[in-house]
Amino acid sequence: MIYLIILGTMSGLCEGAGVLPDGPLNAPVGGTVMFTTTLTPSDGPFTVVFWKFGIKDIIRYDPTASIPHPDYEGRITFFPSTASLELRDLTLDDGGEYAVNIIPGFLQGDTRLDIYEPVSSATVTPPSLDLVEFNSSARLSCSSSGSVTSYVWMNGSSEVTASDRVHLTDGGSNLTVVNVSRYDQGSYRCRVFNPVSDVISDPVIISVSFGPENVKMTVSPSQNLYKEGSDISLTCSAESRPPSLQFFWFLDGEQLSDTGPELRLMNIQTTQSGNYSCQAFHSKTMRYETSQPSSITVLQKISGPHVTPSDLTIEGNPVNLICDASGSPTARKWMKDGSDLIPNDNIALSDNNRVLSFNTVNRENNGDYLCTISNPVSSSEAKYRMDVMYGPENVRITGKDNVTVSEPIKLICSANSTPSATFTWMLNGTVIPANSPEFSKENAELSDGGIYTCEALNYITDRRSSATFELFVHAGSIQPSGLSAGGIAGIAIVCLIITAAAAGGGYYFYRRKSNLNTDAHPMNNTENKENLYEEISAVYENVKAH
Structure with a gap:
């Protein structure tokens, strides 16, 4: 019988392949595992079935008896119809190689059972809280109880995979991100696995400080030129994390005393014209960035x-x-x-x-x-x-040129001039007391007759111009009816000329008759001729005056 069993067993090494499913089978400590064969009740009945754990018998079955090993009392259930076996209350010691031998048919199968403690209490050790973009590395460590077989890191809902900056070490339990960037920040969790259980840690937040960058300055109201006295507001903004920044202000490269994200220029003056810029500073990254300058030109009101x-x-x-x-x-x-x-x-x-x-x-x-x-x-x-200044020009005197004694005299002098000219009056070359455009006298005297001169002066152009006017004054009682003083004077002059001609003619005939030397006669003497003309003029003036 023993020989037949051994022979059947040896034969079953080939013929019995596949009686048990491929392993390994996985089960938790304290759990149950079912070794299910590929046989069906129609393959039976089975004469003898041996279940072994390594070299240790678990159960021997034949139709007359089912004998379990004492170590498995109360922990196993054998199913004769399929030769399957259930093992309960598993311990770590139950892990190993299992085999079954079945007669008749010389059927045999083997598999492996792995026992795991369930994983629990996954914990992630957080990194430093002061991570600076491109300057820091984040290191996370995941720990858990139980039989851990693998680790998976998650950032939010995305799995973290290894790369040139992302390193997974110690079986994946440690995660290192070198030279972190802002895109590495987020909520990190560690998921711990074994074939029979898994657990996820609480999230750990990685925050990466960056900036400042994209520093911008806005001017309100926005225009190219401003009127003196205007109010202008300058606002500085930048991207950073955390958003708390310090701001400084500059005018033409010189730092102002003002700080903060807003600079208010009230009642601005022309001296405040120039190129304004703002600078942002991050106390965590220790970085500065300055905005592009904005030109502010202040103009005085005309x-x-x-x-x-x-x-x-x-x-x-x-x-x-x-x-x-x-x-x-x-x-x-x-x-x-x-x-x-x-x-x-x-x-x-x-x-x-x-x-x-x-x-x-x-x-x-x-x-x-x-x-x-x-x-x-x-x-x-x-x-x-x-008003262009010119003149005087076109000077002229208007008025009555013939008056009798006791009549009024009124002469008016005019001239084209800008500004108006001032006037000086003269009578027969002698200045008379009159400096207005009008010369007047209520009662004319014989001595008022003569040549009047009006001189116009423009004090701005410093130019002078004059005009003359002859005024005759006569006594009304001896004036022949219908004759003017000029007419009377003309008659007297004619009479004198005739008298002089007659005297000259008589003398001419007398000289020729007496045949005297011409040079000795008084009329041929130049001095005597001048005396004669003076006498004639005196007579004329006397007639004219009367």
Whole structure:
């Protein structure tokens, strides 16, 4: 019988392959394992069945008896119909090689049973809390009780896999992330496995400090130019973790005393113009970053506009009109008499339209000039009335030229002049007390007759011009009816000429008759001729006066 069994066993090494499923079988400590054969009740009945653990018998079965090993009393159940075996209350010592031999058929099978303690209480040791991007490494360690066979690390819902920066060591229980970046931060958990159990640790948060970066400065209101006295707000922002940053402000590269994410410029002045920038500092990363500068240009409001001539506007002279104002002028525009001023051969603009130049001013340049001074934040106008100074010219005297004694005298002197001329009066070359355009006298005297001269003077142009007027004053009682004083004087002169001619003619005939030497006669003497003319003139003046 024993021989047959041995022979059957040896034969079953080949023929019985597959009676038990491929192993190993896994079971927890304290658990139950079922060694289920591939046989069915139709394959029986079985004469003899041996179950062994290593070299140790577990149970021997035949139709007359079922004899378990004492170590397995109460822990096993044998199923004769399929030759299967259930093992309960497993311990670590139950792990090993199991085999079954079945007669008839010389069937045999073997498998392996692995016993595991269930894993529990997975714990992750957290890394340093001060992780700085690109400067720090994060090291996590996972520990657990039980029979651990593998570790899996999770960041959120994603599995962490090894790479050039991510290292898994000690069977995966240790996770090291070298030169952490912001993308490595998150909630890390460790999942611990064995074939019969698994457990997940509580999450550990990895926070990576980074920044500052993308430092930006915004200006409100946003514009290129600002009016003096405006209020401007500058705000600095940056990306970082944690978001707590320190901010510093700079003007043209010089640090200001102001700190914080906002710089308020109240009632800003032109002296505050320049390039502003802000700098962010992270106390954990110990890094600085500065924003791009923003230019702030402050302009004064245009005030006090005025147009000033460079010299007196005297006709024929060169003159500049200068347009200026307080503030920050950036543009000027000229108009004349409501129309845009157009330069020509005599008129030119220079110095960014600040100076309007006349080569020579003339009366055609008279008019109302308007200079508009502006900058992008304000504008103002200055007016100038140009009156070109000239003269005097066209001086003339009007009035009655023939009056009798006791009649009023009224002579008016006029002249074209800007500004108005002043007047000086003379009678027969002697200045008389009158300095207005009008010379008047209530009662004429004979001595008021004569040649009147009016001299006009323009004190600005320093030019003079004069006119003469002859006034006749006569006594009304001896004046022939219908004859003027000029007529009477003319009659007297004619009489004198006739008398002189008669005397001269008589003397001429007398000399020829007496045949005297011509040079000895008194009328041929130059001095005697002059005396005669003086006498005739005296007679004329006497007649004229009476």
